Amino acid sequence: MNIQISSHEEIQKAFAEGEEAILALFDKFEAQVKVLAEQLEIQAAAIKELQAKAAKNSSNSSKPPSSDGYGKKKRTASQREKGQKPNGGQPGHKGATLNQVEIPDEVEVHDKDCCGNCAVSLADVPVSKVEERQVFDIPAMKITVTAHQATLKVCPECQTENKGDFPENVSQPVQYGDGVKTVATYFTTGHFIPVERTAQIFKDLFGQSPSEAFILNAGKQLEQKIEPARAAIKEQLQQAEILHVDETGLRVVGKLHWLHSASTDKLTDYEVHAKRGREAMDAAGILENFHGKLVHDHWKVYFSYDGCEHVACNAHHLRELDYLEKQFQQTWAGEMATLLVNIKNTLAGLPSEQDSLSPGQLILFEQQYDGLIKKGLAENPYTEAKTPEGGTKKRGKPKQTTAYNLLARLRDYKGGVLAFMYDFSVPFDNNLAERDIRMVKVKQKVSGGFRTFSGAQQFASIRGYISTARKNSVSIFTAINNAFAGDPFIPSLQF
Numbered sequence: 038m039n040i041q042i043s044s045h046e047e048i049q050k051a052f053a054e055g056e057e058a059i060l061a062l063f064d065k066f067e068a069q070v071k072v073l074a075e076q077l078e079i080q081a082a083a084i085k086e087l088q089a090k091a092a093k094n095s096s097n098s099s100k101p102p103s104s105d106g107y108g109k110k111k112r113t114a115s116q117r118e119k120g121q122k123p124n125g126g127q128p129g130h131k132g133a134t135l136n137q138v139e140i141p142d143e144v145e146v147h148d149k150d151c152c153g154n155c156a157v158s159l160a161d162v163p164v165s166k167v168e169e170r171q172v173f174d175i176p177a178m179k180i181t182v183t184a185h186q187a188t189l190k191v192c193p194e195c196q197t198e199n200k201g202d203f204p205e206n207v208s209q210p211v212q213y214g215d216g217v218k219t220v221a222t223y224f225t226t227g228h229f230i231p232v233e234r235t236a237q238i239f240k241d242l243f244g245q246s247p248s249e250a251f252i253l254n255a256g257k258q259l260e261q262k263i264e265p266a267r268a269a270i271k272e273q274l275q276q277a278e279i280l281h282v283d284e285t286g287l288r289v290v291g292k293l294h295w296l297h298s299a300s301t302d303k304l305t306d307y308e309v310h311a312k313r314g315r316e317a318m319d320a321a322g323i324l325e326n327f328h329g330k331l332v333h334d335h336w337k338v339y340f341s342y343d344g345c346e347h348v349a350c351n352a353h354h355l356r357e358l359d360y361l362e363k364q365f366q367q368t369w370a371g372e373m374a375t376l377l378v379n380i381k382n383t384l385a386g387l388p389s390e391q392d393s394l395s396p397g398q399l400i401l402f403e404q405q406y407d408g409l410i411k412k413g414l415a416e417n418p419y420t421e422a423k424t425p426e427g428g429t430k431k432r433g434k435p436k437q438t439t440a441y442n443l444l445a446r447l448r449d450y451k452g453g454v455l456a457f458m459y460d461f462s463v464p465f466d467n468n469l470a471e472r473d474i475r476m477v478k479v480k481q482k483v484s485g486g487f488r489t490f491s492g493a494q495q496f497a498s499i500r501g502y503i504s505t506a507r508k509n510s511v512s513i514f515t516a517i518n519n520a521f522a523g524d525p526f527i528p529s530l531q532f
Contacts (some may be wrong), residue, residue, distance in 0.1 A: 099151030305504035307497035350467035
């Protein structure tokens with residue numbers, strides 16, 4: 038509608054024509070003011086939405102830290118309350134220091150030939166005491182060369198030539214062994230060192246520089262060698278009582294792909310897929326057959342798996358509540374965050390032998406929770422769809438405020454939000470999955486992305502194997518080396 042302000046001539050004409058003309062003019066003014074008010078209301082809502090969107094960062098929403106931008110980098114605000122403990126090691130903390138070993142690898146004896154006072158020879162004087170100091174050091178590193186010689190013998194009876202058998206893994210006149218492959222993949226996959234720099238490290242440390250093709254091929258071979266371990270990991274994840282899942286964007290061949298993780302405190306599996314939703318999760322082959330408690334960030338696709346119990350991540354809730362309290366002055370949000378943390382701290386303070394809250398405590402916390410939901414909904418009611426004047430009602434659900442959406446989620450999925458309160462084995466948050474994904478994001482920061490889809494899959498497979506080995510206190514280097522030797526680390530079922 039085009040708003041036009043009445044001129045002096047139009048106002049004077051209305052006065053000259055009498056009362057009805059003046060009333061008609063004021064009706065026109067009223068309609069114009071109403072339209073202006075509606076436009077201002079729309080603009081105010083748009084400005085508020087833009088301000089709210091600009092205020093979102095990794096500390097008050099689910100946005101990753103990488104999205105904050107270099108100009109906005111700051112220390113992430115912790116949701117934890119400041120404790121009373123001093124800095125440094127705490128009483129009872131088991132320190133780690135360098136201790137002498139009983140049997141050193143080498144012994145150097147430092148003897149005196151003559152007395153430092155009178156110069157008498159001490160060559161035949163027995164040792165009365167030994168003071169020992171030990172130095173832990175790394176000897177000069179080099180690649181050893183082993184010559185495998187297959188002898189040829191002629192049978193004296195039938196004159197048949199008999200040649201010795203080379204080991205199965207010795208197939209070329211000159212080749213690198215499994216130890217070199219282990220170190221190469223340990224650098225590239227365990228510590229995200231680029232292939233070219235890995236070759237340079239070999240040159241500096243060992244005096245040999247494997248080709249980039251050899252290093253890449255070593256990764257392919259390792260992926261094949263660990264396949265039995267990955268199959269066992271997937272099977273055990275399906276049988277887990279509590280499973281953490283998450284997903285994050287990954288650059289592959291210059292396009293957005295998705296890394297999907299499924300993990301426990303002992304197992305990790307990663308899958309790379311072009312899709313984020315159900316198709317990718319089904320391809321991973323874990324969730325369809327999972328019947329335990331599934332911990333996630335409340336993304337709706339996870340709820341399509343109805344054979345398991347869903348547990349919501351409260352770390353996400355605390356960030357969202359903090360955002361609503363500070364950006365929109367929603368007092369209920371701050372009170373809800375305090376309540377969730379209070380429940381968590383109450384559980385932490387219980388004796389180790391206690392495995393549940395008393396019925397009275399459960400009722401009290403539930404009443405407080407329900408009361409805050411009711412308070413929040415009173416401040417943020419459901420927005421009904423508006424039908425434009427002379428128009429038709431818009432199809433679909435009307436857009437709701439950020440506060441209402443969170444309140445509805447906390448109300449409708451109360452059991453998943455408070456699952457940690459009812460069952461002490463259930464975690465408060467999904468931080469385990471986020472920690473597992475973090476290292477793959479570090480790889481992307483180092484390399485910028487993956488040049489091939491097969492390379493991304495290979496990296497994800499090996500990282501899952503490495504993560505599982507580390508969670509089971511198995512040396513990553515040993516796990517890789519054993520895999521190349523045909524004996525990959527396979528975790529045992531621990532339920």
